Amino acid sequence: MVTPTEDYYSDHDGGKFAPIEATTVATWKARSFLENLAVDADGAVFVTVYSHNRVDRYDPAPGVTTTFAEVPAPPMGLAFDAGGVLWMTGGTLYEGPGFIWRVERTGAVRQWCELSGRHLHERLHDASQWANAFGLREFLPAISSRSIWANRAAGTCGFRGSDSGPSCPNIRGRTGSKSTRAGRGSASQDAD
Amino acid sequence: MDQRLRTQISVRVPIQRDGSPGAIEIAQRVFCRRLRIRNVRFALQSPRIPNTLWFGSSPQVLRTTLAGPEQGMIGITACAFGRAPGDEKALYVTTDGGFLIPHESGVQNAKLVRMEVGESGRPLLQEV
Numbered sequence: 001m002v003t004p005t006e007d008y009y010s011d012h013d014g015g016k017f018a019p020i021e022a023t024t025v026a027t028w029k030a031r032s033f034l035e036n037l038a039v040d041a042d043g044a045v046f047v048t049v050y051s052h053n054r055v056d057r058y059d060p061a062p063g064v065t066t067t068f069a070e071v072p073a074p075p076m077g078l079a080f081d082a083g084g085v086l087w088m089t090g091g092t093l094y095e096g097p098g099f100i101w102r103v104e105r106t107g108a109v110r111q112w113c114e115l116s117g118r119h120l121h122e123r124l125h126d127a128s129q130w131a132n133a134f135g136l137r138e139f140l141p142a143i144s145s146r147s148i149w150a151n152r153a154a155g156t157c158g159f160r161g162s163d164s165g166p167s168c169p170n171i172r173g174r175t176g177s178k179s180t181r182a183g184r185g186s187a188s189q190d191a192d
Numbered sequence: 193m194d195q196r197l198r199t200q201i202s203v204r205v206p207i208q209r210d211g212s213p214g215a216i217e218i219a220q221r222v223f224c225r226r227l228r229i230r231n232v233r234f235a236l237q238s239p240r241i242p243n244t245l246w247f248g249s250s251p252q253v254l255r256t257t258l259a260g261p262e263q264g265m266i267g268i269t270a271c272a273f274g275r276a277p278g279d280e281k282a283l284y285v286t287t288d289g290g291f292l293i294p295h296e297s298g299v300q301n302a303k304l305v306r307m308e309v310g311e312s313g314r315p316l317l318q319e320v
């Protein structure tokens with residue numbers, strides 16, 4: 001099904017059209033879903049491949065793309081902190097839970113915390129309607145020395161949140177546990 | 193409730209002294225209509241216009257379409273400026289090839305695209 005742009009945003013006129021040169025530097029097979037990207041201090045571009053549960057790395061110097069890390073759930077937002085550590089959010093859309101992972105320079109992935117949709121609903125006791133838990137969708141590019149910020153989005157046609165009021169801590173942190181395989185490796189110009 | 197409304201939540205997770213996560217805090221919750229701006233980088237912004245458009249934004253809030261389907265930009269999902277020396281004025285853009293919202297030309301390969309936009313990016317936030 002094709003949805004004309006104007007059906008979504010009829011108030012957008014697009015502004016002036018002034019195309020500039022665009023060079024495709026890497027491709028993935030059709031139906032691969034690239035969700036987000038971040039660039040590290042050395043200029044390498046990291047792309048979350050939601051459809052393949054992994055993060056790919058594009059190095060502009062040689063123009064090569066490789067698999068950088070694999071994660072147990074679809075990755076979404078990502079951002080680097082001042083120390084060069086890559087932080088990622090993820091989770092399956094419309095399903096819970098959401099996750100925050102910490103990825104070392106080596107590509108080693110560690111689940112930093114899990115965000116339960118049920119618990120979040122309990123915290124949002126005054127919410128009128130909710131969709132099923134959405135995975136953590138995006139990082140705001142905001143990682144301070146003290147906290148991680150992330151956005152979480154939900155649609156509308158779901159169940160009613162609990163009226164029981166705020167609950168006890170709704171996050172399960174796992175520092176140093178549940179590591180997953182990762183690492184630089186095979187060329188992945190095209191996703192499998 | 194308007195079915196087109198979405199709930200957008202920003203959460204904050206403190207990093208404790210030992211590096212472990214603290215209790216989650218819901219920093220902001222808003223109801224909004226369809227998300228229009230998909231991904232933002234300073235000096236340029238990428239509204240999520242299905243399959244087609246790419247906008248630039250000046251401080252005067254002038255919008256310019258920099259690329260469309262004819263330039264291969266179908267299903268734009270995110271963007272970020274380059275950081276390598278000599279690459280700072282490049283904008284990297286990801287696309288899903290119209291996987292989520294197909295273009296009339298069909299679903300194409302997903303891409304990482306590099307565009308020379310002529311100006312460097314700036315971080316949105318340095319410290320919270």
